[in-house]
Amino acid sequence: MNGYSVFCVSDHTGVTVESVAKSVMAQFPRLECSLITLPFVDSVDKVRQAVGRILDTPRPLVFSSLTDPQLRAVLRDAGIQTFDIFDLVAPAVGAALGQIATPSGGHTHGMAPDYETRIDAVNFALNLDDGLNPERLDQADLILVGVSRVGKTPTALYLALQYGMRAANYPLTPDDLEQGDLPALLTAHLPRLRGLTLSAERLAALRQARYPDSRYASLDQCRLELGAAERFFRRHGLPVIDTTRMSVEEIAAHLRHS
Amino acid sequence: MNGYSVFCVSDHTGVTVESVAKSVMAQFPRLECSLITLPFVDSVDKVRQAVGRILDTPRPLVFSSLTDPQLRAVLRDAGIQTFDIFDLVAPAVGAALGQIATPSGGHTHGMAPDYETRIDAVNFALNLDDGLNPERLDQADLILVGVSRVGKTPTALYLALQYGMRAANYPLTPDDLEQGDLPALLTAHLPRLRGLTLSAERLAALRQARYPDSRYASLDQCRLELGAAERFFRRHGLPVIDTTRMSVEEIAAHLRHS
Missing domain, CATH: 3.40.50 (Rossmann fold)
Incomplete structure (x- = not known):
């Protein structure tokens, strides 16, 4: 070497x-x-x-x-x-x-969120992960919305750990997508909704790693779901982040300033 | 100002x-x-x-x-x-x-764990959070052990997001503590066990915030649980981290090099 x-x-x-x-x-x-x-x-x-x-x-x-x-x-x-x-x-x-x-x-500067704030934010992200406890969405700083495997959970956890932000995340399931619009429990919180998306190819690869050769992981299914989700995002004018080439830090930095 | x-x-x-x-x-x-x-x-x-x-x-x-x-x-x-x-x-x-x-x-240096590694590690930490799926403990880089509210989950998530490390965490419940030793499913993985502890006062304050005036949050109960857990850690010679005055970064940095 x-x-x-x-x-x-x-x-x-x-x-x-x-x-x-x-x-x-x-x-x-x-x-x-x-x-x-x-x-x-x-x-x-x-x-x-x-x-x-x-x-x-x-x-x-x-x-x-x-x-x-x-x-x-x-x-x-x-x-x-x-x-x-x-x-x-x-x-x-x-x-x-x-x-x-x-x-x-020393290392104690008043500019970092303190331990409790960050731990509370982690607990919040876990409690409101994947659509859980939607009655608490009004307590969220941000609500991340997107299809399965788009990166919502890691992003919410990173926002919590790095910045002490309370981010909920809500998955758009094929059922939600067939309804033709975002669920009403989300549109009640429009100003705090953020859409996540990525390329269909990348999503298929991520899903493939989890459920090889499933319909869920097929390129067609990914295209269909992403297309419907993106239409919803546009209709409501949500800020949208395409995570295809982004690290968790990049996604979080964009969201923090979105 | x-x-x-x-x-x-x-x-x-x-x-x-x-x-x-x-x-x-x-x-x-x-x-x-x-x-x-x-x-x-x-x-x-x-x-x-x-x-x-x-x-x-x-x-x-x-x-x-x-x-x-x-x-x-x-x-x-x-x-x-x-x-x-x-x-x-x-x-x-x-x-x-x-x-x-x-x-x-540019910003793409080969020295950071890549997106997939980190996301897989986050999923691992979530799947093996709080004692879940103990049959997968052999896949963990580290197994964090300690009583409730000692900081296991945020630490495991931080290790995953920051370093791509696969950290499981296992809670020592009052039941476990009464058994008089670490559960056998943990001692099977001794080299990768790490004990977390903190001061009884701090633990009581953290629990108090969650369940005010409960027995769970009482100083006596916290002392009892921490005392028993620390005896187990000593008996098996586990590396132990006292998180009382530490940030998540500090705990993770210690663990990464423990």
Whole structure:
């Protein structure tokens, strides 16, 4: 293997530094990379262990988000070149603010939804998954509507976990589609309805993985269901997201701002 | 309001730049900040709209992750100081690699679990939630064990959505706890069991929110259940995570590396 080992060293979960490393490495598309995250590296001893591991690895590339400048110094003193988020970004922000960054600022910022909000939102998404408990739809921030396997459940769960949003989801069954319009219990909440759709080919592939060679997974059936659902969406002017080429993050980001 | 408006301008979901902005702003703990994310800003027109909004806002602070240098230039030409991840981090990485970053590298990096893997993992977590389908436990990457309301379900879903990991979860009911040991269907999978626990006070508060003034939510009952569960964990040498002061990200990061 002659690729790079991209280390993400963090004194916390590593989510931020991983995300930066992935974005930046995507700008070097011809490099082969594997990602190794070292989270909770929050003491001199743990940094030394990380250093040992990095020095034992051929072609390492080290990203870090170590709040404590002393810990960053341990990496530097070992001769390891590090791309540290705080070294690279915080000084510029401090200069603009006319303030010096406080390494002890820690990870508790008031800008993330808190644990309870997110857990409540997860419970809400589970309780209102797949058309359950429609009498509670009025409590939803968003109601995701679409045919089976269009990605409603994972999207609702991601909105809950990432943003603390309460998203219900409602499946349009072949029965619903034959009724010729969205069920009345949905149209009562029009401003919060969001349609999800995708290409018939992609839907057939997703269904095929679950129920091979079924009518449910046939391209014809997928086309029929998607066509009817999209007509309903258009009739009511719903914001619609085509998830064919999207990741869960992308779908959620679109919905959050829709 | 004399706080700062922290804008996160992204040509994609904004997840990365938000995460950096939050980490960096946490180092300025005395500043009041509100976060405004502008995702999918991927054309000159959309950058101009963003510029308009930023210029209309008092005390803006602008973080960005705009892959295209031309789009970054539009912000700069409007006289807006921007902390851009690619400007600040990519050049240092490029210098170390002896390569120039390709703005068109895009967002598809091979290092993230793909859509199908994550969706399958979500379905797995839902199918094996709360002790369901125990005959499939051998397919799990991890099996989360703990008393009711300890955070098993959100953690399993987060592991699925973020990392594509297949996590089952199994609740230790008062009945299980009275048996004097972990159920045999769990001990058959010891290497993949992970115990979750938290403080009795915190558990009582979480249960109280759900079933006020119940025996289930009483501090005594919580102490009893947690004590028994922790004895089981110790007896079998399970890795145990105390989630009392942890976010879902932190719990998941610990589990991923446990």
